[in-house]
Amino acid sequence: MFTRKKLFSLLAAMVLVTGSSFAVLKSRNDYTWTIGQLQKVNFSPVLSRCLLPFMHENAKQVRLNQSEFQKSCVIPYINGAWLNTDWLLRTPKMIDQMARDKLMEKLPGQDQWPVYYPPALSAAKSVIENDSQNVKSLVIVKLPKDKPPADTERGERLYGRMGLLYLPNAYVVPGGIFNEMYGWDSYFIIRGMLESAAYLYQHPKSKIFVSEKGQPKLVQLSKEQAYAKARELFYLAKGMVDNHIFEIDFYGGFVLNGNRSYYLTRSQPPLFMAEALAVYNFYEQYAEKLNLKYQETLAAEPVKAKKVLGKQAMQIQVGGYLDWAYRNYGLPGFHTPENFKEWLSQEVLPAGLIYFNYWIKPDEIYRGWNPYNSVQNGANPRVLTVRKDGKNYRLYTYGTEGYGAAAETIKSTQAQNRLLYQDAAEFFKKHPDQNPDKIYLNGQLTQNFYAADRAIRASGYDLSGRYGPQGQRALDYGNVALTSLLYKMSDQLKQVMSIGFGENIPRVYKYTGQALTRWQKQTKVAVNQLLWQQEANELGFYSDRLAKDVKNAPLHPYPVKTDKQVKYYPYGTMFYPGWAGLASEDRNYESLRYAMKKLPVQEDKVTGNNNWSKGHCLILHGQCEQVAMIGNYGIQTSLMATGNQWDYPYTWAPVNYFAAGALMHLLPSVSGKKQELIRGELDKIERGWLSAVDLYFANTGRIIEKYNVISPVKEIDATRGYSKAQVGFGWSNAVYMLFYRNLANS
Numbered sequence: 001m002f003t004r005k006k007l008f009s010l011l012a013a014m015v016l017v018t019g020s021s022f023a024v025l026k027s028r029n030d031y032t033w034t035i036g037q038l039q040k041v042n043f044s045p046v047l048s049r050c051l052l053p054f055m056h057e058n059a060k061q062v063r064l065n066q067s068e069f070q071k072s073c074v075i076p077y078i079n080g081a082w083l084n085t086d087w088l089l090r091t092p093k094m095i096d097q098m099a100r101d102k103l104m105e106k107l108p109g110q111d112q113w114p115v116y117y118p119p120a121l122s123a124a125k126s127v128i129e130n131d132s133q134n135v136k137s138l139v140i141v142k143l144p145k146d147k148p149p150a151d152t153e154r155g156e157r158l159y160g161r162m163g164l165l166y167l168p169n170a171y172v173v174p175g176g177i178f179n180e181m182y183g184w185d186s187y188f189i190i191r192g193m194l195e196s197a198a199y200l201y202q203h204p205k206s207k208i209f210v211s212e213k214g215q216p217k218l219v220q221l222s223k224e225q226a227y228a229k230a231r232e233l234f235y236l237a238k239g240m241v242d243n244h245i246f247e248i249d250f251y252g253g254f255v256l257n258g259n260r261s262y263y264l265t266r267s268q269p270p271l272f273m274a275e276a277l278a279v280y281n282f283y284e285q286y287a288e289k290l291n292l293k294y295q296e297t298l299a300a301e302p303v304k305a306k307k308v309l310g311k312q313a314m315q316i317q318v319g320g321y322l323d324w325a326y327r328n329y330g331l332p333g334f335h336t337p338e339n340f341k342e343w344l345s346q347e348v349l350p351a352g353l354i355y356f357n358y359w360i361k362p363d364e365i366y367r368g369w370n371p372y373n374s375v376q377n378g379a380n381p382r383v384l385t386v387r388k389d390g391k392n393y394r395l396y397t398y399g400t401e402g403y404g405a406a407a408e409t410i411k412s413t414q415a416q417n418r419l420l421y422q423d424a425a426e427f428f429k430k431h432p433d434q435n436p437d438k439i440y441l442n443g444q445l446t447q448n449f450y451a452a453d454r455a456i457r458a459s460g461y462d463l464s465g466r467y468g469p470q471g472q473r474a475l476d477y478g479n480v481a482l483t484s485l486l487y488k489m490s491d492q493l494k495q496v497m498s499i500g501f502g503e504n505i506p507r508v509y510k511y512t513g514q515a516l517t518r519w520q521k522q523t524k525v526a527v528n529q530l531l532w533q534q535e536a537n538e539l540g541f542y543s544d545r546l547a548k549d550v551k552n553a554p555l556h557p558y559p560v561k562t563d564k565q566v567k568y569y570p571y572g573t574m575f576y577p578g579w580a581g582l583a584s585e586d587r588n589y590e591s592l593r594y595a596m597k598k599l600p601v602q603e604d605k606v607t608g609n610n611n612w613s614k615g616h617c618l619i620l621h622g623q624c625e626q627v628a629m630i631g632n633y634g635i636q637t638s639l640m641a642t643g644n645q646w647d648y649p650y651t652w653a654p655v656n657y658f659a660a661g662a663l664m665h666l667l668p669s670v671s672g673k674k675q676e677l678i679r680g681e682l683d684k685i686e687r688g689w690l691s692a693v694d695l696y697f698a699n700t701g702r703i704i705e706k707y708n709v710i711s712p713v714k715e716i717d718a719t720r721g722y723s724k725a726q727v728g729f730g731w732s733n734a735v736y737m738l739f740y741r742n743l744a745n746s
Helices: 004-012 046-053 066-081 092-099 122-130 152-158 184-201 223-250 272-290 302-309 322-327 342-361 420-430 446-457 482-501 507-530 572-580 587-597 654-667 672-700 729-745
Strands: 023-027 030-034 061-065 113-116 137-141 209-212 215-220 364-366 375-377 385-388 391-395 559-561 566-568 602-606 614-616 649-654 707-708
Touching: 004 587, 030 672, 046 061, 046 066, 046 113, 046 209, 046 215, 061 066, 066 184, 066 209, 066 385, 066 672, 092 113, 092 122, 092 137, 113 152, 122 137, 184 223, 184 272, 184 654, 184 729, 209 602, 223 272, 223 342, 272 342, 322 572, 342 391, 342 507, 364 672, 385 507, 391 482, 391 507, 482 507, 482 572, 572 654, 587 654, 587 672, 649 654, 654 672, 654 729, 672 729
Parallel strands: 113 137
Antiparallel strands: 023 030, 030 061, 209 215, 364 375, 385 391, 559 566, 602 614, 649 707
């Protein structure tokens, strides 16, 4: 007789049946776990609980099809992870835990964790003290009144050391060693939480994972509980957008790379307007169904906010931030929003315009914490001017205000990262032809190198080999992904103006809208004139482009020498113009066809002793590896094997998201066989990503930040970047839920 206890013991004894795999994939839709005798295997408690209902008396195996596995295991894990403080959720009352930095090593003798708050908000100190469970473990510090330049001693003391930056609302972290609120990660997390909320509404008798005494527990929700969880996810998503508004308004005019002091000099891919509109659109669709009400977290009185929200995870400890700030900044007509349209017009739009200008104004930069009164003349390091055929065009890159080595690298908790700069210096010493601009001089890396390194980190695609073997040319190229994101952001700014004000758009915003339209026209021309890469008699695709006169630098990243010519290889960002609406139908479709084309995977890898292996095909299983960008497990990040985590053989959620978005943008404009082909490739991308996540989850009970496209069950082993799998994981969860819904609807 099989008792519940015995079933658990049998599940705990499931064994490896194919090398390193628990689950055998009999087909794309069939998973099998075999019961054996290898007691040394530590089976996942998450899997043991979700597989238990499928374990039958006298069974020798557990077998599920992929759909059953998704609904019974993966989706309950994702839907529960967002709201689980043991996993991804961080609430104001967890300030002690949030302050702990997992990326940077503590200084010798350091026994407290610094927490910084804006100089304009003195009341924040008492809030932090009240939230702390062990205030003696924290050092609570007001930021200096004047923002110090990064190349000064004061700047080094602030930006070169660890410290949490206070945010007013709860947030979800990516997972693993990433214990802070990030920039572009948060966009995906917000989208994922909203997808989970929609799923719970549509499937009100779902199960989700919760924590009980630190252990995962699978619980059955009632309809009322499912709706309550959906509302909680929505308010959490809205609060995270408000956190980004707070960052823009009080930490220097941009969404931070993350809320740590060493991120105060750089941003990340700009998706702020997209996340705000995602929250608004969800409200429009589900307001009546879920009884959603507007909740103010930035300009409301604290007592009122507590009464309305009534949830510990959502409590707002101090209000009045923007009410105070906007009056002092002199913004006309500000009043506390009372609904979501006013939220867009009063809070999202002013912050969005400040953030947009941070990227695109060629001769303006923000010098202080307060971007509304600290604009000064100066060359914007994010704006590039490219001259072609007698005309000037503008492109954009991830310039930062940082100086010197990135603190989170030289003081990293990851041994591999601490060696990056030492390895780079030794590389340039051995390969002087890669150092035409003296980025390595007198035995030292120069500021030019460190500026490029910081730009790569701001791009989110850190690290890859597309800007040279050490990333040394990152600031020399107009970035196709960033330029596309800014184009989309300009569209979203105009959309928010229309929603927020209706027909009564204030005159100042009418002029702003006209200026945005002019900028869009110029940018669309620039992208299609400069960033479309096409060789004679070949299909074309979008790529970054050299914007500066740099000796020995290729016109586009990833040149590959053939017998007849130099050709360029694509990168995963090739789909951004299609997603943003910058690409014509023909070019969007041509990019897709190029992504379907098999090419030899090129090895371009710096190995031990800085030996540089390049210019030949990667040999796997005794033969030249040839693959297309669109593979069996989603989009390859590139077809260059460099050892970097943002290159072959890794696939990432953002790469798949933007590629799928480009094809979805294309679908309505085509028909017949062309539409059939596009649908097939879109299906391949989405199902491929789901299968990668499912396979790894079926073996480990975990979701990670990136997957190996050769075999998703294979453990991550990048030689540059985070070499081991980071578990959680925010954007992987999000894109899984987005693709799951897309496939269900189709």
